[in-house]
Amino acid sequence: xxxxxxxxxxxxxxxxxxxxxxxxxxxxxxxxxxxxxxxxxxxxxxxxxxxxxxxxxxxxxxxxxxxxxxxxxxxxxxxxxxxxxxxxxxxxxxxxxxxxxxxxxxxxxxxxxxxxxxxxxxxxxxxxxxxxxxxxxxxxxxxxxxxxxxxxxxxxxxxxxxxxxxxxxxxxxxxxxxxxxxxxxxxxxxxxxxxxxxxxxxxxxxxxxxxxxxxxxxxxxxxxxxxxxxxxxxxxxxxxxxxxxxxxxxxxxxxxxxxxxxxxxxxxxxxxxxxxxxxxxxxxxxxxxxxxxxxxxxxxxxxxxxxxxxxxxxxxxxxxxxxxxxxxxxxxxxxxxxxxxxxxxxxxxxxxxxxxxxxxxxxxxxxxxxxxxxxxxxxxxxxxxxxxxxxxxxxxxxxxxxxxxxxxxxxxxxxxxxxxxxxxxxxxxxxxxxxxxxxxxxxxxxxxxxxxxxxxxxxxxxxxxxxxxxxxxxxxxxxxxxxxxxxxxxxxxxxxxxxxxxx
Numbered sequence: 033x034x035x036x037x038x039x040x041x042x043x044x045x046x047x048x049x050x051x052x053x054x055x056x057x058x059x060x061x062x063x064x065x066x067x068x069x070x071x072x073x074x075x076x077x078x079x080x081x082x083x084x085x086x087x088x089x090x091x092x093x094x095x096x097x098x099x100x101x102x103x104x105x106x107x108x109x110x111x112x113x114x115x116x117x118x119x120x121x122x123x124x125x126x127x128x129x130x131x132x133x134x135x136x137x138x139x140x141x142x143x144x145x146x147x148x149x150x151x152x153x154x155x156x157x158x159x160x161x162x163x164x165x166x167x168x169x170x171x172x173x174x175x176x177x178x179x180x181x182x183x184x185x186x187x188x189x190x191x192x193x194x195x196x197x198x199x200x201x202x203x204x205x206x207x208x209x210x211x212x213x214x215x216x217x218x219x220x221x222x223x224x225x226x227x228x229x230x231x232x233x234x235x236x237x238x239x240x241x242x243x244x245x246x247x248x249x250x251x252x253x254x255x256x257x258x259x260x261x262x263x264x265x266x267x268x269x270x271x272x273x274x275x276x277x278x279x280x281x282x283x284x285x286x287x288x289x290x291x292x293x294x295x296x297x298x299x300x301x302x303x304x305x306x307x308x309x310x311x312x313x314x315x316x317x318x319x320x321x322x323x324x325x326x327x328x329x330x331x332x333x334x335x336x337x338x339x340x341x342x343x344x345x346x347x348x349x350x351x352x353x354x355x356x357x358x359x360x361x362x363x364x365x366x367x368x369x370x371x372x373x374x375x376x377x378x379x380x381x382x383x384x385x386x387x388x389x390x391x392x393x394x395x396x397x398x399x400x401x402x403x404x405x406x407x408x409x410x411x412x413x414x415x416x417x418x419x420x421x422x423x424x425x426x427x428x429x430x431x432x433x434x435x436x437x438x439x440x441x442x443x444x445x446x447x448x449x450x451x452x453x454x455x456x457x458x459x460x461x462x463x464x465x466x467x468x469x470x471x472x473x474x475x476x477x478x479x480x481x482x483x484x485x486x487x488x489x490x491x492x493x494x495x496x497x498x499x500x501x502x503x504x505x506x507x508x509x510x511x512x513x514x515x516x517x518x519x520x521x522x523x524x525x526x527x528x529x530x531x532x533x534x535x
Contacts, residue, residue, distance in 0.1 A: 059157035066191030128296025135206035224249035237296025281306030311378025444497035
C-alpha cells in the first residue's frame with residue numbers, strides 16, 4: 033500500500049452512494065453501504081466529535097450491532113476507522129441499541145450501533161451516539177460538512193476492504209449493565225405469577241428481555257426464534273405476527289406476549305388475548321406508571337395522552353427521536369422534574385432519573401423497548417386487572433397505521449405538498465375531493481410533520497413520508513379500533529393511486 037490519501041466530502045459521498053441520514057444516523061441498501069462508505073462516515077462522525085472536544089486521543093469508542101447478515105462486515109469497517117484516528121474500538125457485541133447507548137452515557141464515550149432497525153435485511157444503517165446520547169439534527173448537519181481522508185489503496189474498486197479485519201474480543205459490560213438497570217430498579221420477584229410469552233424472532237434484545245423478565249420472577253415461554261432476519265415493524269405489525277399472537281394466547285394462557293424490533297429499541301406487547309397494543313398507547317401507560325410530569329411525543333401519536341389528564345404537560349413534536357429529545361431538553365430547562373417521551377412505534381425515552389420505591393432508574397434519552405412491557409405489566413398488576421381491562425379504562429381513542437413500500441420519498445413530498453399550500457379553503461377542498469366524502473368535512477390541518485388532517489367528526493388522517501426508507505406512511509385515529517382500521521384501509525387504497533405519475 034502507498035501513503036497516498038484520498039479526500040472525500042461526506043455530503044458528496046451521501047449523494048454519490050445513496051446512503052443518507054435518516055432520523056438518527058445513516059441508512060441505505062446493503063450493497064450501497066460499502067466498507068468505504070461506512071469507514072468514511074465513521075471518520076466524519078469522530079472528526080466532528082473531536083472538533084467539539086467530545087473525544088480525546090486514545091479514547092474508547094463502543095460498537096455494537098443487530099443480527100442482520102451485513103452487520104459484522106460494517107462493524108469491522110467502523111472499527112478500522114476508529115483505530116485509524118487513534119481511538120480504541122470496544123466491541124460490545126450484538127446487543128440492543130439502548131444497551132449500547134446506556135454504556136456510552138455511563139462511560140462518557142461515543143458509540144455507534146450498526147442496525148437498520150425494522151427495515152428488511154437488504155438494508156442496514158449506523159446510528160451514531162455522542163457521549164451524552166443520540167446525535168441531534170444540528171450534529172447531523174455538522175457531520176455532513178466534514179472532509180475526511182482515506183488511504184487510497186485501502187479499498188477495492190467495489191468499495192470493500194482489501195485487508196482482513198478482526199473485531200476486538202467482545203466486552204460484556206454493556207449487556208450486563210443494561211440487564212442490571214431493570215433488575216435493580218424493580219422490586220425483587222415483582223412479576224412472580226405472570227405467565228409471559230417472549231416472541232424472540234431475530235431481535236437482538238431477545239436474550240436480555242428473557243433474562244430481565246425471569247429475573248423479576250415471571251414464567252417465560254420463548255417463541256419462534258429465527259436465525260434469519262425478520263423485519264418486525266412495531267408500527268405496521270405483519271399479518272402473520274397478528275395471527276401468531278392470537279394462536280399463542282389461546283394455546284398458552286399468557287398474561288401478555290412481549291417482543292421488540294430488530295435492534296431492541298421499539299417494543300411489542302399484547303394483552304392476554306394476543307392483541308398487540310399500539311405503541312403510542314403502551315407509551316402512555318408506561319409514562320403513567322412512572323408518574324411522569326411532562327410527556328413529549330410526536331404529532332402522530334394517539335390523543336389519549338392529552339385526554340387522560342394524567343400529566344402536567346404534553347408537548348408534540350415532529351416525528352423522530354432527535355425532535356423528542358430536543359423537546360425533552362427544553363422541558364428540563366423550564367424546570368420540569370420527571371420528563372419522559374415516547375414515539376408512536378412505542379420506543380420510550382427518559383430525560384431524567386426516575387425514583388420509585390427507593391430505587392432509581394437512570395435517565396436514558398434514547399428509544400428503549402424493555403421498560404415498556406415491564407411498566408404495562410406492573411400497572412395492570414397494581415390495578416389487579418388484565419391488560420385488556422386496563423385498556424378499557426383509557427379514553428377510547430384508537431389509532432391504526434400502514435405504509436406503501438418502495439414509494440419514492442420525493443413523490444410522497446410532492447403529493448402531500450399539493451394538499452398543504454397554506455390556503456385553508458383551497459386545501460380543504462382538495463382533501464375532501466381526494467377522500468371522496470368518506471370522512472366528511474375538514475376541521476383543521478397540522479403540518480408539523482407531513483399533513484395531519486382533523487375532520488369535524490374528530491377523526492384523523494395523517495400522511496407522511498418515512499424519514500429513513502422510501503415509504504409513504506398513513507396514520508388514522510378514531511373513537512373505535514374498527515373505525516380507525518377501516519379509515520386506514522380506505523386511505524391506503526386512495527394513496528396507492530398516488531404512484532401514477534400522470535396524476
